[in-house]
Amino acid sequence: MSAILASGVVVLITHALEAVTGFGCAVLAMPFVSALLGVKTAVKVITILAWLLALYLAVRNVRRIDFKHYAIITACMLAGLPFGMYLFRSQDTSSLSIILAVFIVLVSVSQLYRLVRKQEQGGLPQGKRALPYYALLVLGGIVHGLFSSGGPLVVLYATRALPDKGSFRATLCLLWTTLNTIIIATYIGEGSLDQGTLKTTALLIPFVVVGVVIGERVHDRVDARKFSLIVFSMLLLTGIFMLIGTR
Numbered sequence: 701m702s703a704i705l706a707s708g709v710v711v712l713i714t715h716a717l718e719a720v721t722g723f724g725c726a727v728l729a730m731p732f733v734s735a736l737l738g739v740k741t742a743v744k745v746i747t748i749l750a751w752l753l754a755l756y757l758a759v760r761n762v763r764r765i766d767f768k769h770y771a772i773i774t775a776c777m778l779a780g781l782p783f784g785m786y787l788f789r790s791q792d793t794s795s796l797s798i799i800l801a802v803f804i805v806l807v808s809v810s811q812l813y814r815l816v817r818k819q820e821q822g823g824l825p826q827g828k829r830a831l832p833y834y835a836l837l838v839l840g841g842i843v844h845g846l847f848s849s850g851g852p853l854v855v856l857y858a859t860r861a862l863p864d865k866g867s868f869r870a871t872l873c874l875l876w877t878t879l880n881t882i883i884i885a886t887y888i889g890e891g892s893l894d895q896g897t898l899k900t901t902a903l904l905i906p907f908v909v910v911g912v913v914i915g916e917r918v919h920d921r922v923d924a925r926k927f928s929l930i931v932f933s934m935l936l937l938t939g940i941f942m943l944i945g946t947r
Contacts, residue, residue, distance in 0.1 A: 703736045703737060704900065704903050704904070706732075706736055707732070707733050707736045707737060707745075707900075707904060708903075708904055708906075708907040709907070710729050710732045710733055710736075711725075711729060711733070711746075711749060711904050711907040711908060711911065712907040712908075712910050712911045712914075713911070714726075714728040714729040714911070715729075715749065715750075715753050715907070715908045715911035715912065715915070716910075716911035716912070716914040716915040716918070717915065717934060718750070718753060718754075718911075718915065719753065719757065719911060719912045719914070719915020719916055719918075719919065720869075720915045720918045720919045720922070720927075720930060721868075721869060721919075721927075721930055721931050721934050722757070722868055722869030722870070722871075722872035722873050723851045723852075723854070723855055723872050723876070723934070724851065724934045724935075724937070724938055725746075725749075725750050725753065726746050726747065726750045726851075727851065727852075727938045727941055727942065728934075728937060728938065728941055729746050730742060730743070730746055730941075731941055731944055733745065733746055737900065741896070741897055741900060744887060744892070744893065744897050744901075745897060745900050745901050745904065747880055747883055747884060747887075748880075748884060748901050749901065749904060749905070749908050750876060750880060751876070751877060751880035751881065751884060752905070752908060753873075753908055753911075753912065754873040754874070754876035754877045754880065755873075755877045756912065757869065757870065757873040757912075758870060758873040758874040758877050761866060761869065761870035761873070762870070764864075764866040764867045764869075764870035764871075765867070765870045765871050765874050766861075766862055766867050766870075766871045769858070769861050769862060769871055770871050770874055770875060772834070772837070772861075773837055773854060773857065773858070773871075773875055774875060774878055776834055776837030776838045776840070776841060777837055777838070777840055777841035777844060777850060777854070777875075777879070778841060779838050779841060780837075780838040780839060780840065780841025780842035780843075780844075780845065780850075781841040781842070781844055781845045782845065783841075783842050783845065784841060784842035784843060784844060784845020784846040784850075785845040785846075786845075787842070787845070787846055796846065797846075797942060798943065800843060800852075800942065801939045801940075801942035801943040802939070802943070803939075804852045804853075804935060804936075804938060804939030804942065805936060805939035805940065805943070807856060807935070808932050808933075808935040808936035808939060809936065811859075811928075811932040811935075812929070812932050812933065812936065815925065815928055815929050815932065823860055823861075823863065824857075824860040824861040833856075833857045833860065833861075834857075836853050836856055836857055837853070837854060837857055839853055840852075840853035840854045840857075844879065851872075851876075851938070852935055852938050852939065854872065854875065855872075855931065855935055858871070858872060859928070859931065859932075863924070865919070865922075865924060865927040868931075869919065
């Protein structure tokens with residue numbers, strides 16, 4: 701029971717952070733919950749909890765969803781997802797994970813420096829100049845297939861395409877709902893959701909609820925600049941935690 705309580709504290713904190721920003725709970729929670737519950741159980745439990753959180757936020761804020769950018773992000777990620785799943789089954793992914801984590805840390809630090817210096821970030825480029833950002837989304841799909849953590853690369857696109865904090869959060873939450881629905885359907889098809897996993901998930905749901913209440917209040921009170929600071933701080937933490945996970 702102590703493992704459940706400790707996992708609950710982690711879930712509360714990480715899901716509160718995702719309720720603020722719209723991403724990050726799974727990557728931040730996974731190292732701790734895996735150590736407490738075991739990797740196989742933790743992955744399934746966190747996936748279901750993240751799905752519940754994202755579904756709630758997407759439905760509650762459906763009017764804030766930018767369906768155009770949701771469609772672009774989803775299509776690009778789904779294009780890369782099968783390739784990532786293939787690499788996961790056939791390649792050693794440890795070195796790729798380290799490269800990705802270092803890239804995320806460097807980008808996060810540069811963006812935090814820009815915000816501290818109060819330099820404005822431009823919007824999404826138009827025409828051919830936007831192609832690198834679409835490539836970033838395809839890469840995000842590959843990374844999601846490899847590590848179930850393509851979110852950081854999506855955030856680099858979304859911070860430019862979705863400058864409004866409410867639209868940013870709602871659109872990303874619909875994306876996670878879509879991707880995690882596919883993953884959970886796979887679990888169900890495989891018959892790998894046993895009673896122990898479902899019981900653990902049920903015990904942790906109250907912690908998600910408390911996290912949502914806290915996160916919603918924080919989200920409503922922060923201005924655009926503070927929101928950006930929180931987002932890139934979360935991104936930096938994500939990169940650091942990915943580095944920890946590769947050790």
